[in-house]
Amino acid sequence: MAKLNQLVYKELGIDTQHEYNAYMHRSCHICNSEGFEALTRIRISHKGKTIVASLNVISSALLQTDEISLSHSAEQSLDVSTGQMLTISHLSPIRSLSYVRSKIFGNELSDEQLGEIIDDIVSGHYSNVHLSAFLTACASNQLTTKEIIGLTKAMIKSGKRMQWMSDIVVDKHCIGGLPGNRTTPIIVAIVCALGLTMPKTSSRAITSPAGTADTMEVLTQVDLTLKQITKVVSDQGGCVVWGGSANLSPADDLLIKVEKALDIDSEGQLIASVLSKKIAAGSTHLIVDIPVGETAKIRTLQAAQNLRREVEKVALVLGLHVDVVVTDGAQPVGRGIGPCLEARDVLAVLRNETEAPSDLKEKALLLSAKLLELSGLENPGDGYEKARKALESGMAYDKFIRICQEQGGFREPELAEYRHKIKADCTGTVTKVNNRTLAKLAKLAGAPNAPSAGVDFFVTLNSEVKKGQTIFEIHAESKGELSYALEYYSKIEIITIEQC
Amino acid sequence: MAKLNQLVYKELGIDTQHEYNAYMHRSCHICNSEGFEALTRIRISHKGKTIVASLNVISSALLQTDEISLSHSAEQSLDVSTGQMLTISHLSPIRSLSYVRSKIFGNELSDEQLGEIIDDIVSGHYSNVHLSAFLTACASNQLTTKEIIGLTKAMIKSGKRMQWMSDIVVDKHCIGGLPGNRTTPIIVAIVCALGLTMPKTSSRAITSPAGTADTMEVLTQVDLTLKQITKVVSDQGGCVVWGGSANLSPADDLLIKVEKALDIDSEGQLIASVLSKKIAAGSTHLIVDIPVGETAKIRTLQAAQNLRREVEKVALVLGLHVDVVVTDGAQPVGRGIGPCLEARDVLAVLRNETEAPSDLKEKALLLSAKLLELSGLENPGDGYEKARKALESGMAYDKFIRICQEQGGFREPELAEYRHKIKADCTGTVTKVNNRTLAKLAKLAGAPNAPSAGVDFFVTLNSEVKKGQTIFEIHAESKGELSYALEYYSKIEIITIEQC
Structure with missing residues (x-):
């Protein structure tokens, strides 16, 4: 028989993404105790695991009064299935939320406080409402350089960290907002053909029509285990895979969704997000591309310069070599927008087809050249010619096909009906x-x-x-x-x- | 047959309070178009009405691919029932959110901008994530006095406004946080017995164990129509009813829930909240009680003085006569905490029982005296004795019973098993x-x-x-x-x- 603070689990199949929601019947005694006038949150335990979830109320026969259900991610986190018993208890205040309040009122946060906030976020202890307050406070009260460094470190520490055999590991990142612009697979092909190590872990789209991982998935497999990734990189010098399974800087994945919903960019948050992911991925040399344009993420040269300076300061302290390139963000790069259409453009450039979009080719060459020079493989000024030869000779295409084959086989993109x-x-x-x-x-x-x-x-x-x-x-x-x-x-x- | 952008409504009975949520099957084509990686929001229309809702995904058989469900408040707002057709479309950016972003980055908002924000909040166009960002920005960047006045006006305008026959209409408000402390019914009884007009519209508890409306509901009916309220006040000079059906400053009801979840107090927001409700309720003379204590809402005398000054400035511009009283908030007032237990204490004081809690009696007398003096009915210094006589003579109890009888009948509180x-x-x-x-x-x-x-x-x-x-x-x-x-x-x- 169930104890008084226990309820029987029933799966309903409701997905609220990362946010942990609990569903109880309106007449359940725990629902009555906790009340449902505010945004109530409760502690739920099962076999030694405990989560915090927001309470939603069911007034239909979907649940009985002694039953509870959870949203998909919460169900997975507790590893619970229909018929099992869950123990419910009242949630005591979460200490790190007092640091968020402190930031709201303009105080500088210590490394330890930022660490505790990030740990609680990764544990799912913050609802979207709390994530929103944290992001807003960071944007309102401008993180100091010290705070950005603390936040970056905390975000690296909250996830896994990859290690590679090579002393020099290169990467590139674009401060998004530009449709198409799928340079990454071309750059990986070029610089790896020339001997650099570039183990590229990419993201899937959140609000955009394609992330690099989505486009690459059209051409080969991207959902590789850490062991498989290590093998591809060891054989080919590089890869283009989805970074999700690597659990790099997981706090960032949660914060970014709320940031998109708010459509605000906290500069400090953005820098911590980018640099933590790259350092966790084991990068030593990084090119950051900032497209500037009226409808790009960064709208003015002035804003791009400020961002560049702050990125350089933080990277220096964290021991990451960085080169920030400001590019034209007034229009899309390439012709296709969407995974298959972008994959088609990437192949056209790699295959040196006459109809290949020249803007995409030129941008990939420019960024490849910067990487070759930043890493010390080429002298300043020599990178572009080296990159162009690697591309136009077919070396880069050859490397690309080998990478795809080793990731699970190459396939041609198909267009829509x-x-x-x-x-x-x-x-x-x-x-x-x-x-x-x-x-x-x-x-x-x-x-x-x-x-x-x-x-x-x-x-x-x-x-x-x-x-x-x-x-x-x-x-x-x-x-x-x-x-x-x-x-x-x-x-x-x-x-x-x-x-x- | 359904058009391509239409889905069939199915009621599921999920209550997410004021937040409008939509539920669609994972394989629904609209769910696929909109994506579910971010906190997606969509427009939903039905018979000329349109709402904005956040998307949750169903991966079970609760919904078919051509069906949609809504959370309880959204369903009520669209007035839709199972089997009806809803039209779905992509949500264009909400303009007033750009003003919230402007506030996040430290700019002062105009009356018009604050008005548009409040209107959108009342229309349900803000998710909790957006409400959280607005509240955080107001707390982070301190509203100016001009902004507090603009916000108060906007909040008044967003709801109904009550009018009374009397030129002088008194009210009291306590900046909460103290358990028990149920002075309001006693004060209404005293000052109405002495001839003042005090049409008290009270709130129900959100995160506390009782609001005045909850306690009063033990003794009589509080859920009255506007017409019924007017009749009681016209006959008795006062009432103690639930303010919810009067739709006074409805934006406040939405903001306050998120504010409680964040446990932050934006001073400007607090002042706008209190004063907008009172002015909308038709008050002309208001006593504000600020209990100060380590575990009360306001923790220091300094904070109470700052709040007092700002309240006085805003009230002056809005033409409200106000007297702010700072009281002791170190411990509960009265013995009972919870509706019936507090109602028992209120009756004990009104009946002059020997075991009546003297702290509750004294505080009610103090605040009644202030109201009598602020309204001009008594000269400064004479209020207390008048109030005491009205209470100890049984006049106040007599008035209270009449008010209860007219609100729907008096009943004795019963204690728990x-x-x-x-x-x-x-x-x-x-x-x-x-x-x-x-x-x-x-x-x-x-x-x-x-x-x-x-x-x-x-x-x-x-x-x-x-x-x-x-x-x-x-x-x-x-x-x-x-x-x-x-x-x-x-x-x-x-x-x-x-x-x-």
């Missing part, structure tokens, strides 16, 4: 491209969940277009997704054409 | 009472949902206790609730006894 052409409604010059609405359109067409969905984008800034000319084409894998994207397109503007 | 005595484990002097753990204990015993649950508290600060003497008694309506409270009690301290 449902397409809808968008044509210019007047003749004139393209004066503006909105990266944000363009990315959103590709996403609503189904990317990246539907890998061949997205947008194929045919014009560039300052080019002339004729009335009736196809300016881009929406790709989708189902009628419903195409229709959903078109409904959105009817309300927004992507390209501004100024009539002559 | 399950009780557990807590005894002193040593002989000594009471040197500290923790208001917070004490209130929490009463709440976990079931108060206010179980009205007779709570704590009966028998000692006062600096009093002597003997080992084995009952220092308080926990009351509960069920074994399960008593057990849940005792489990909490085993982990915390409420009273500090220093041994002689």
